[in-house]
Ligand SMILES: Nc1ncnc2c1ncn2[C@@H]1O[C@H](COP(=O)(O)OP(=O)(O)OP(=O)(O)O)[C@@H](O)[C@H]1O
């Protein structure tokens with residue numbers, strides 16, 4: 073359990089890279105990872121959650137932000153990769169209480185093998201949260217015909233001056249992109265890792281340098297053997 | 301919470317339809333098991349409270365079996381007005397019957413989901429059963445009008461439309477009139493044959509403290525096309541449930557909707573598209589405009605089943621709040637178990653474009669007029685998808 | 701270098717290539733012209749190994765090896781380069797990272813050590829100058845948001861970096877302004893040597909003013925129906941394809 077409180081004008085950036093044992097190829101064993109993470113923002117404060125989830129057999133994790141103070145900012149950047157029989161159910165809650173509060177959600181899910189990968193989120197704009205803004209982008213990439221990708225966002229808005237935008241896409245990894253890479257001599261496995269890393273760029277960019285390098289490697293490793 | 305579901309059904313008459321015994325039993329079990337009306341703790345009713353519905357004191361509307369004939373007009377009309385129903389002479393290849401005799405074989409495919417459908421199965425007093433023969437292309441639109449009136453009425457209807465292979469039809473459905481403290485539960489099953497084409501526009505604009513529950517279930521066979529426009533304006537309480545079962549390859553489904561709420565209106569749209577077959581497309585576009593203390597709900601779900609490859613599903617929901625007391629709850633959902641798909645959804649909520657508003661006013665247009673123009677513009681996509689000239693006119697009038 | 705004999709290929713059950721023959725020797729430049737839908741891009745895709753196309757009969761040898769037996773990346777590593785008619789965008793993957801990966805995989809295949817970061821950057825500078833590609837494009841994501849002309853120049857830039865034996869240019873000239881056309885053609889000419897060969901697919905004679913072909917072929921309805929010298933291109937420009945269709 074993690075609790076963050078950002079007082080006036082404070083800024084917290086909390087980054088996680090999670091690669092606990094996911095179980096074997098048949099889905100035996102592996103860690104169950106149930107986490108509570110929440111944050112409270114006072115005026116002009118900012119909390120930014122960044123997570124890269126590649127491990128654990130089952131992950132339930134919804135880092136949230138209560139944007140209490142005026143002009144406070146909440147961010148959630150997430151990459152969740154699941155392979156074999158892993159299950160990841162992650163997302164965030166952004167509760168807008170203060171005026172001019174702003175939240176951004178970028179979530180990238182990649183499911184391979186027999187895995188299930190879900191985004192579950194809530195954006196709530198309370199009555200008093202005038203001029204609140206939210207932008208959410210939730211993308212899913214599918215890499216196995218028996219894997220699943222699910223998107224369950226909830227948007228509750230009680231203020232007319234709010235501006236909320238949510239977008240989600242689900243698609244297969246681009247065959248044209250794969251072909252293009254392979255035509256330039258790159259192996260399929262490398263090409264996938266390249267494309268997936270590119271797909272997650274916006275999130276990986278949020279990580280501190282040494283973390284980002286680690287995370288890129290992890291992505292490639294967790295997707296190993298997911299094709300062909 | 302007051303009144304159980306069983307108490308609620310007791311005020312109504314037992315069904316006048318010849319339902320398969322298994323379905324009836326399922327409905328009885330369902331009501332018994334659920335016991336009370338669902339609360340907001342249950343996901344499908346998270347944003348819609350049923351306390352007022354449970355407390356309604358109702359007198360059922362029984363429907364006379366035989367229809368009064370209507371004179372021929374530009375549309376083939378079917379009208380439900382209290383206990384009478386009126387029906388125009390069918391044209392070639394078209395059969396219109398009272399739904400007590402409707403085709404039960406088609407029902408074998410159906411299951412019942414949720415208390416709305418359970419109540420309908422237990423208490424439906426009639427409805428219309430329409431069959432269009434294979435290869436028949438109806439020239440005149442079918443127009444089904446529900447004229448609500450009086451107080452404390454409970455109107456439970458079950459309609460059915462069977463489109464034969466390669467048949468085509470255009471349908472207009474109206475809910476209108478004024479009715480107080482009343483309840484309607486109208487279920488419409490559409491069975492769309494291979495290569496058939498259905499276009500349906502539905503307008504709900506009943507006035508008064510009326511509680512309307514509308515269920516559309518659409519079963520699509522190979523290469524069929526369905527377009528359904530659901531338009532709700534200024535109703536006190538409406539819950540729409542549209543469920544599409546794309547059962548075979550090559551289907552295309554278009555679901556468009558508009559909800560326009562004011563005062564204390566509560567308008568709830570639930571859609572659920574099941575893609576069980578490969579190579580199909582669905583395109584969903586719902587828009588809401590909410591003023592005063594109105595509440596809008598949009599919950600759209602697309603489920604792509606395993607092996608249903610090459611699905612292209614698109615869903616868009618855009619809302620405008622015109623007042624600080626208005627509320628919107630949106631829940632666009634994607635549930636995908638196949639890998640070769642292209643699905644996306646987008647949802648936006650905001651106010652009218654302030655720049656555009658300013659621009660119009662700077663050109664001398666009054667604020668109210670400018671607002672109306674922008675709302676009209678916002679809704680143009682949906683209004684444009686409506687084929688029924690009656691409904692188009694009604695919408696233009698509503699948006700003015 | 702390349703020998704295609706009686707090649708039949710189809711997509712989704714429709715036969716597109718219907719008995720195509722073509723031989724290209726080292727040091728040569730060949731041009732293929734032909735009406736829309738004749739199968740030119742299909743040929744390019746089959747050479748590169750695109751899996752959507754099924755080769756139903758015929759043979760392709762490349763440097764005495766059976767090309768059809770090789771995977772997409774093996775062909776590329778052996779020196780087959782396709783400049784795409786419609787280059788693909790790959791969001792989030794920088795051009796530089798993409799090329800470095802490709803170069804090092806090819807070098808590894810050839811038993812060569814990976815390039816140092818310094819050498820690589822020097823090469824990028826040198827080769828991007830060749831096609832007058834803005835250096836900032838190299839750090840942007842592959843083709844993302846590139847203009848049509850920039851995409852085409854990026855293809856030639858990649859070709860310059862990878863130094864293939866056989867380059868297949870699929871309508872690299874379309875969408876280019878006159879200056880860009882000259883630059884691209886200049887790039888192709890500079891890279892030309894006695895050891896490599898180029899196959900240019902084009903609709904316009906004007907490219908062939910800059911890249912002088914040794915042979916011009918007309919591809920029509922899945923076959924090469926006419927072969928000639930560079931004059932053939934002029935003749936086609938003037939008369940269109942109808943006279944060839946009627947000869948057939
Ligand atoms: N996936 C596909 N399914 C069916 N037919 C296809 C498919 N892809 C291409 N074709 C057809 O194959 C034929 C050859 O296409 P190709 O792209 O090779 O033509 P082209 O000679 O390159 O034309 P252009 O000059 O327009 O580039 C066309 O008739 C095209 O419609």
Ligand SMILES: [Mg+2]
Pocket residue numbers: 740741742785870871
């Ligand atoms: Mg082409």
